[in-house]
Amino acid sequence: xxxxxxxxxxxxxxxxxxxxxxxxxxxxxxxxxxxxxxxxxxxxxxxxxxxxxxxxxxxxxxxxxxxxxxxxxxxxxxxxxxxxxxxxxxxxxxxxxxxxxxxxxxxxxxxxxxxxxxxxxxxxxxxxxxxxxxxxxxxxxxxxxxxxxxxxxxxxxxxxxxxxxxxxxxxxxxxxxxxxxxxxxxxxxxxxxxxxxxxxxxxxxxxxxxxxxxxxxxxxxxxxxxxxxxxxxxxxxxxxxxxxxxxxxxxxxxxxxxxxxxxxxxxxxxxxxxxxxxxxxxxxxxxxxxxxxxxxxxxxxxxxxxxxxxxxxxxxxxxxxxxxxxxxxxxxxxxxxxxxxxxxxxxxxxxxxxxxxxxxxxxxxxxxxxxxxxxxxxxxxxxxxxxxxxxxxxxxxxxxxxxxxxxxxxxxxxxxxxxxxxxxxxxxxxxxxxxxxxxxxxxxxxxxxxxxxxxxxxxxxxxxxxxxxxxxxxxxxxxxxxxxxxxxxxxxxxxxxxxxxxxxxxxxxxxxxxxxxxxxxxxxxxxxxxxxxxxxxxxxxxxxxxxxxxxxxxxxxxxxxxxxxxxxxxxxxxxxxxxxxxxxxxxxxxxxxxxxxxxxxxxxxxxxxxxxxxxxxxxxxxxxxx
Ligand code: ADP
Ligand code: MG
Numbered sequence: 001x002x003x004x005x006x007x008x009x010x011x012x013x014x015x016x017x018x019x020x021x022x023x024x025x026x027x028x029x030x031x032x033x034x035x036x037x038x039x040x041x042x043x044x045x046x047x048x049x050x051x052x053x054x055x056x057x058x059x060x061x062x063x064x065x066x067x068x069x070x071x072x073x074x075x076x077x078x079x080x081x082x083x084x085x086x087x088x089x090x091x092x093x094x095x096x097x098x099x100x101x102x103x104x105x106x107x108x109x110x111x112x113x114x115x116x117x118x119x120x121x122x123x124x125x126x127x128x129x130x131x132x133x134x135x136x137x138x139x140x141x142x143x144x145x146x147x148x149x150x151x152x153x154x155x156x157x158x159x160x161x162x163x164x165x166x167x168x169x170x171x172x173x174x175x176x177x178x179x180x181x182x183x184x185x186x187x188x189x190x191x192x193x194x195x196x197x198x199x200x201x202x203x204x205x206x207x208x209x210x211x212x213x214x215x216x217x218x219x220x221x222x223x224x225x226x227x228x229x230x231x232x233x234x235x236x237x238x239x240x241x242x243x244x245x246x247x248x249x250x251x252x253x254x255x256x257x258x259x260x261x262x263x264x265x266x267x268x269x270x271x272x273x274x275x276x277x278x279x280x281x282x283x284x285x286x287x288x289x290x291x292x293x294x295x296x297x298x299x300x301x302x303x304x305x306x307x308x309x310x311x312x313x314x315x316x317x318x319x320x321x322x323x324x325x326x327x328x329x330x331x332x333x334x335x336x337x338x339x340x341x342x343x344x345x346x347x348x349x350x351x352x353x354x355x356x357x358x359x360x361x362x363x364x365x366x367x368x369x370x371x372x373x374x375x376x377x378x379x380x381x382x383x384x385x386x387x388x389x390x391x392x393x394x395x396x397x398x399x400x401x402x403x404x405x406x407x408x409x410x411x412x413x414x415x416x417x418x419x420x421x422x423x424x425x426x427x428x429x430x431x432x433x434x435x436x437x438x439x440x441x442x443x444x445x446x447x448x449x450x451x452x453x454x455x456x457x458x459x460x461x462x463x464x465x466x467x468x469x470x471x472x473x474x475x476x477x478x479x480x481x482x483x484x485x486x487x488x489x490x491x492x493x494x495x496x497x498x499x500x501x502x503x504x505x506x507x508x509x510x511x512x513x514x515x516x517x518x519x520x521x522x523x524x525x526x527x528x529x530x531x532x533x534x535x536x537x538x539x540x541x542x543x544x545x546x547x548x549x550x551x552x553x554x555x556x557x558x559x560x561x562x563x564x565x566x567x568x569x570x571x572x573x574x575x576x577x578x579x580x581x582x583x584x585x586x587x588x589x590x591x592x593x594x595x596x597x598x599x600x601x602x603x604x605x606x607x608x609x610x611x612x613x614x615x616x617x618x619x620x621x622x623x624x625x626x
Pocket of ligand 2: 031034035121122
């Protein structure tokens with residue numbers, strides 16, 4: 001029997017394809033099952049138009065069986081089969097076009113240049129098999145043929161007997177090598193799990209014999225072997241079902257079966273789009289933050305199916321980073337696949353789907369916020385931080401999408417409020433949206449800077465997460481209202497009269513303040529009479545874009561560039577401490593210096609900053625005590 005050469009120009013091509021296209025060997029089964037399913041589709045469509053054929057659902061199936069002893073794995077289908085010519089053309093030619101214009105190997109490795117030129121799924125069988133045998137009888141033909149190949153060397157093609165129409169593919173599974181095991185592809189449980197993973201939603205039953213032991217009927221102590229045929233796949237994908245047929249439990253079950261998370265889904269989104277691009281998707285907003293969510297290890301992405309077959313388990317292009325918490329899957333008939341199905345040839349369709357999904361997630365979150373506030377707050381506790389990162393990242397280009405999803409706790413009721421709610425209940429004369437940054441609500445409430453704003457009856461947003469202030473800086477304003485830190489130099493609260501009187505006081509104590517400033521040297525930009533302090537003697541405020549909270553965060557970063565906020569030491573001129581300083585200024589300059597340093601350090605402590613020299617600080621306190 002003469003061996004025939006593969007038609008492709010290079011034999012090495014096959015080797016390279018086998019070894020470089022697929023990252024996981026287990027996908028060979030997905031490819032063979034997909035081919036079997038395609039072949040059944042063909043007979044199914046023929047039956048639709050040909051009255052002499054009847055399509056009886058029961059007689060169409062795919063069967064997978066393993067023979068461990070002989071290391072054989074068999075995939076049988078009752079599809080349309082292949083004629084001799086088809087076996088030659090479909091399996092004997094790597095490139096169906098027959099014209100391959102590879103320039104060099106690296107291009108092949110890359111896969112990009114040959115993407116889409118031909119289907120090579122079948123050859124994935126050689127990743128796990130030394131010998132592949134295809135016995136097939138085509139619909140309407142009397143003679144069956146056997147195609148056999150050991151890989152790149154070529155193949156044989158001979159007539160054989162086969163009674164029924166369809167195809168039987170037998171793989172002689174490779175022996176284990178030093179760094180690869182192949183035994184697993186003969187194990188029942190492993191095969192089942194591969195089928196479940198990739199081919200669960202193939203329309204036709206994928207059957208396997210299940211073997212085991214069970215008690216004998218008339219004698220329960222005695223165990224007997226049994227073999228039972230099982231259908232492994234669930235066949236009807238939940239996403240193809242009508243939404244009205246499905247309950248919350250169905251979705252939750254799907255979420256758990258798919259191992260999207262160990263928690264319960266907080267909300268599901270079932271999308272069926274039948275427009276320029278057709279797709280179905282089931283998306284979930286998880287209830288709890290995955291343990292690795294805010295770490296580098298976390299990988300975002302949705303499962304991507306093409307016509308019911310899983311082609312990618314984490315397609316990251318489908319989700320923007322700010323919605324990276326969303327889990328689920330997308331199935332589309334309209335995706336063009338490349339040779340390995342692991343990469344998509346054209347991402348235009350994918351981009352369209354991603355855009356569409358993005359919109360749906362946003363509107364789902366908005367309606368959750370509107371109609372199921374409690375749930376939204378639960379969601380926000382878990383993933384709000386990610387939304388704020390989203391506002392901040394990419395130079396704020398997503399802020400319009402996200403600003404209405406943001407929430408902060410506020411001084412009004414210590415509850416989460418949206419920016420819209422804040423702005424809506426602002427008194428008419430209030431110019432800014434006020435916020436205060438700090439480690440906790442408790443600490444913020446004790447900040448001297450909050451006093452005057454709170455006294456005005458203005459609501460203050462609590463910024464307790466590092467990202468908060470950075471995100472808001474990116475937002476700049478909301479509904480034309482600018483954000484203002486309660487620590488900023490100009491609060492926009494004082495009347496012109498107040499302003500005049502503080503200016504006068506500053507003028508009056510000019511010399512004293514100049515002196516205090518010289519004591520503190522470059523630690524502060526200025527020393528001034530405070531417009532905001534009521535009961536506290538002193539505080540720090542800032543000028544410019546950088547606040548003290550931001551300085552803290554930046555200085556904690558690994559590439560700390562020692563960026564400092566421009567600090568102003570504000571003194572409460574109605575406080576007794578100020579009178580003492582004034583007195584001292586005439587009599588004892590050294591005392592003024594001591595007080596100034598103490599006040600400055602106190603202000604640092606209040607802000608949650610470290611005093612620069614704790615020993616000196618403590619010595620200074622002792623000095624006034626004795
Ligand atoms: P693709 O499925 O992308 O066309 P494959 O390499 O997987 O590429 O398969 C090549 C071709 O071989 C198929 O298009 C089909 O015509 C034929 N084929 C493979 N497996 C079968 C099968 N089980 N029954 C009938 N035809 C098959
Ligand atoms: Mg295929």
